[in-house]
Amino acid sequence: SNTLVQNESINKTEEIKDSILEHLCFNLGKSPRIATLHDWYMATAYAARERMMRNFVSYTEKMQNKTLKIVGYLSAEFLMGPHLGNALINLGIENETKKAIEQLGINLNDVLEQEEEPGLGNGGLGRLAACYLDSLATLQVPAVGYGIRYEFGIFDQYIRDGWQVEATDKWLRNGNPWEIVKPELNYTVKLGGHTESYTDDKGKYRVKWIPASEIKGIAYDTPVPGYKNGVTGILRLWKSEAVESFDFHAFDKGDYYGAVHEKVFSENISKVLYPNDVSDEGKRLRLSQQYFFVSCSLQNAFHILHLRGLSIDEFPESMTFQLNDTHPSIAIAEMMRLLIDEHQVGWEKAWDITKKTFAYTNHTLLPEALEKWSLPLFANVLPRLLEIIYEINSRFLLTIRDKYPGDEDRVRRMSIIDERGNKSVRMAHLATIGSHAINGVSALHTKLLKQDVLHDFYELEPDIFFNVTNGVTPRRWIKLYNPRLTSLITTHIGESWVNHLETDLVKLEQYADDPTFQQAWHDVKRQNKTDLAHLIQAIVGTKVNPDSLFDIQVKRIHEYKRQHLNVLYIAHLYNRIKQKRTDGITPRTFIFGGKAAPGYVMAKLIIKLINSVGETINNDPDVNGLIKVVFFPDFNVKNGAHIYKAADLSEQISTAGKEASGTGNMKFAMNGALTIGTFDGANIEIMECVGEENFFLFGLHAAEVAETKSNGYRPYDIYNSDEDLKQAIDMIQSGVFSHGDTGVFQPFVDTLLNYDPFLVLKDFRAYAECQQRVSDAYTNQKEWTKMSILNVARMGKFSSDRSVKDYCENIWKVNHA
Numbered sequence: 062s063n064t065l066v067q068n069e070s071i072n073k074t075e076e077i078k079d080s081i082l083e084h085l086c087f088n089l090g091k092s093p094r095i096a097t098l099h100d101w102y103m104a105t106a107y108a109a110r111e112r113m114m115r116n117f118v119s120y121t122e123k124m125q126n127k128t129l130k131i132v133g134y135l136s137a138e139f140l141m142g143p144h145l146g147n148a149l150i151n152l153g154i155e156n157e158t159k160k161a162i163e164q165l166g167i168n169l170n171d172v173l174e175q176e177e178e179p180g181l182g183n184g185g186l187g188r189l190a191a192c193y194l195d196s197l198a199t200l201q202v203p204a205v206g207y208g209i210r211y212e213f214g215i216f217d218q219y220i221r222d223g224w225q226v227e228a229t230d231k232w233l234r235n236g237n238p239w240e241i242v243k244p245e246l247n248y249t250v251k252l253g254g255h256t257e258s259y260t261d262d263k264g265k266y267r268v269k270w271i272p273a274s275e276i277k278g279i280a281y282d283t284p285v286p287g288y289k290n291g292v293t294g295i296l297r298l299w300k301s302e303a304v305e306s307f308d309f310h311a312f313d314k315g316d317y318y319g320a321v322h323e324k325v326f327s328e329n330i331s332k333v334l335y336p337n338d339v340s341d342e343g344k345r346l347r348l349s350q351q352y353f354f355v356s357c358s359l360q361n362a363f364h365i366l367h368l369r370g371l372s373i374d375e376f377p378e379s380m381t382f383q384l385n386d387t388h389p390s391i392a393i394a395e396m397m398r399l400l401i402d403e404h405q406v407g408w409e410k411a412w413d414i415t416k417k418t419f420a421y422t423n424h425t426l427l428p429e430a431l432e433k434w435s436l437p438l439f440a441n442v443l444p445r446l447l448e449i450i451y452e453i454n455s456r457f458l459l460t461i462r463d464k465y466p467g468d469e470d471r472v473r474r475m476s477i478i479d480e481r482g483n484k485s486v487r488m489a490h491l492a493t494i495g496s497h498a499i500n501g502v503s504a505l506h507t508k509l510l511k512q513d514v515l516h517d518f519y520e521l522e523p524d525i526f527f528n529v530t531n532g533v534t535p536r537r538w539i540k541l542y543n544p545r546l547t548s549l550i551t552t553h554i555g556e557s558w559v560n561h562l563e564t565d566l567v568k569l570e571q572y573a574d575d576p577t578f579q580q581a582w583h584d585v586k587r588q589n590k591t592d593l594a595h596l597i598q599a600i601v602g603t604k605v606n607p608d609s610l611f612d613i614q615v616k617r618i619h620e621y622k623r624q625h626l627n628v629l630y631i632a633h634l635y636n637r638i639k640q641k642r643t644d645g646i647t648p649r650t651f652i653f654g655g656k657a658a659p660g661y662v663m664a665k666l667i668i669k670l671i672n673s674v675g676e677t678i679n680n681d682p683d684v685n686g687l688i689k690v691v692f693f694p695d696f697n698v699k700n701g702a703h704i705y706k707a708a709d710l711s712e713q714i715s716t717a718g719k720e721a722s723g724t725g726n727m728k729f730a731m732n733g734a735l736t737i738g739t740f741d742g743a744n745i746e747i748m749e750c751v752g753e754e755n756f757f758l759f760g761l762h763a764a765e766v767a768e769t770k771s772n773g774y775r776p777y778d779i780y781n782s783d784e785d786l787k788q789a790i791d792m793i794q795s796g797v798f799s800h801g802d803t804g805v806f807q808p809f810v811d812t813l814l815n816y817d818p819f820l821v822l823k824d825f826r827a828y829a830e831c832q833q834r835v836s837d838a839y840t841n842q843k844e845w846t847k848m849s850i851l852n853v854a855r856m857g858k859f860s861s862d863r864s865v866k867d868y869c870e871n872i873w874k875v876n877h878a
């Protein structure tokens with residue numbers, strides 16, 4: 062009965078309070094009287110971690126079970142976001158902890174704000190890995206996330222005079238209560254040097270790698286709680302250290318720098334995350350980082366195999382690895398090296414084990430994002446791995462010549478080695494040839510992958526190509542970050558939806574026409590918008606109207622994501638307002654957010670343009686607040702918490718065929734925003750689920766984009782044929798938004814009028830007309846609210862639980878809860 066439940070909750074509150082006070086004393090050596098907010102955060106974090114560790118230990122015990130197949134998720138990025146809030150939700154103690162902390166005279170939100178975000182990722186790929194770890198634990202799939210413990214994550218973004226300014230992300234400066242160092246789990250990784258072949262005592266041909274340097278990798282484990290199931294998964298991140306951290310002899314000789322040189326060199330490997338999320342820089346340190354964490358992870362896997370008393374032959378049945386894009390794909394060659402050089406397995410058997418063990422997920426079709434390592438660099442950093450790749454390649458090309466006799470062009474196209482120019486290693490080819498399954502991340506993306514980037518490989522082995530459409534975890538992205546919507550949903554359909562989204566969320570449909578429910582739904586959104594308006598006022602200093610339509614575009618800044626199409630429309634609206642052509646213009650607040658890769662000049666110029674247009678419009682009395690423009694700085698998981706729940710309109714306007722999937726689109730729709738979007742990535746599947754009538758679609762389809770380009774696209778002609786567009790561009794060019802400075806945005810205008818590689822001008826008119834349909838629809842709040850309810854109700858498919866189940870059933874062949 063509920064008195065029992067109440068008592069139980071009271072006891073739990075007491076328990077948690079005591080536990081927080083104990084950790085404050087034992088771990089922090091502080092009394093409540095002098096404790097800082099950060100101390101209370103640390104104490105609460107330890108209290109939560111304590112509850113996870115019991116499950117953690119029993120879970121690692123469970124992993125000993127020989128029959129289980131463990132999933133290893135290899136990713137150079139894990140964008141986990143703050144841990145505390147999520148831990149309380151998944152442990153089911155958020156209410157009791159809130160009470161306990163209040164009884165100690167503090168506010169839970171203030172404590173949560175204290176946590177530094179572990180920004181160990183750039184964007185979509187890194188966040189997807191984090192959502193998948195949550196679902197793996199919630200679905201009780203034995204799994205380990207393997208990655209790099211960067212000392213500095215993605216940079217903090219500041220906006221100075223409208224420009225992005227990067228600052229080092231010292232996320233570890235106040236310590237990290239969530240990680241447990243495992244010094245006993247350390248592995249040596251070789252770099253550089255050369256190889257020597259010899260015949261071993263059994264007369265067998267062997268190769269020895271004499272490295273130029275050796276690095277030590279130390280494991281740091283972070284517990285990953287499943288949702289209310291007593292399961293805690295593992296995120297195992299590797300930190301690089303020197304094998305010998307102090308060279309006494311160099312010191313003796315007074316060569317003080319020499320004495321610590323190895324230490325500095327070694328620790329540099331896991332020092333910082335590369336902040337690019339599309340263009341491959343091909344830097345030596347990046348390749349060393351990739352090989353470092355992959356080698357540590359595979360050596361750890363063989364260690365676990367041994368601890369489980371399993372033989373090398375049983376490797377593929379006992380452990381399977383997912384390659385999160387090509388960044389860890391050197392694993393294919395490293396597996397072969399460990400099997401052949403360290404375990405004396407023959408080539409064929411080693412290859413059989415390797416191919417059965419690995420699967421590869423592609424996350425982008427952009428040519429500049431496909432990793433290709435220059436051969437000389439590769440040979441210099443990883444000489445033994447290159448030898449093995451040559452052997453893999455020559456044996457593979459034999460099968461191609463066999464299957465397609467005389468088709469040398471196909472051989473050239475499929476080779477891992479790109480012989481053109483100064484030769485390079487195509488990592489997507491290595492990943493594909495060495496995997497038993499390849500998948501894209503949305504139906505359209507997988508189709509284009511088969512048609513285009515990996516077409517030859519698809520023709521060769523069509524059955525190993527799968528689609529697994531992305532998903533996001535409803536625990537963090539609805540229950541944690543939108544508590545008002547969560548309780549409205551739960552009071553109407555129960556709470557099973559949180560981990561049965563596919564089957565249960567749709568129960569909401571029955572309330573779509575219910576006026577009371579509609580009102581409550583509208584109020585939730587209104588309150589969330591008010592909260593965001595306060596935050597924007599506090600951080601940016603701009604006053605926005607929570608009754609205006611909140612039109613939000615938050616994601617990494619990139620030309621294919623077309624933030625500049627959005628800005629062009631805003632300039633057009635401003636132009637109409639200045640010309641007193643305001644009919645049909647609904648009050649709107651345009652909110653942007655997103656980081657630009659530090660070396661991406663055009664992306665940084667687009668940030669400046671957004672801020673300049675905003676400054677002009679927000680301070681123009683003629684506009685009088687009809688529209689406002691805000692650039693929300695430092696967009697990350699923590700700030701996303703305030704943004705997704707407050708949107709009326711989600712901008713998913715990438716050039717068709719360029720956004721592999723998108724996951725922000727899912728987070729917005731799951732929180733009641735309607736989408737204006739192109740026929741691209743997962744937008745298509747979202748529209749199929751929510752219904753075309755509840756989605757604002759516009760623009761060219763991928764095939765039309767290709768056709769437009771192949772027919773010779775002349776953006777200037779469109780500029781001259783669309784007066785509204787022309788005037789909007791002329792305003793930017795003539796310095797209307799830059800205090801008369803006609804130079805600052807010249808590169809932007811030139812690129813647009815002469816190249817426009819992402820067809821912004823071509824889609825402008827359709828976008829503007831679609832935005833008018835949005836404005837018209839928003840005037841009917843009842844209808845809009847109904848559409849919003851139906852959007853949420855029909856988003857069940859996009860839970861990361863469904864995605865992980867797809868991987869379990871089609872690729873990893875493992876059971877799940």
Ligand SMILES: CCc1ccc([C@H](C)CC(=O)N[C@@H]2O[C@H](CO)[C@@H](O)[C@H](O)[C@H]2O)cc1
Nearest residue numbers: 185186338339341424430720721722723724
């Ligand atoms: C070599 C530099 C680099 C770094 C990261 C990447 C990632 C693949 C970029 C990325 O995050 N891709 C995004 O992955 C998401 C998860 O699948 C998708 O939803 C996005 O559409 C895709 O852009 C490419 C190249």
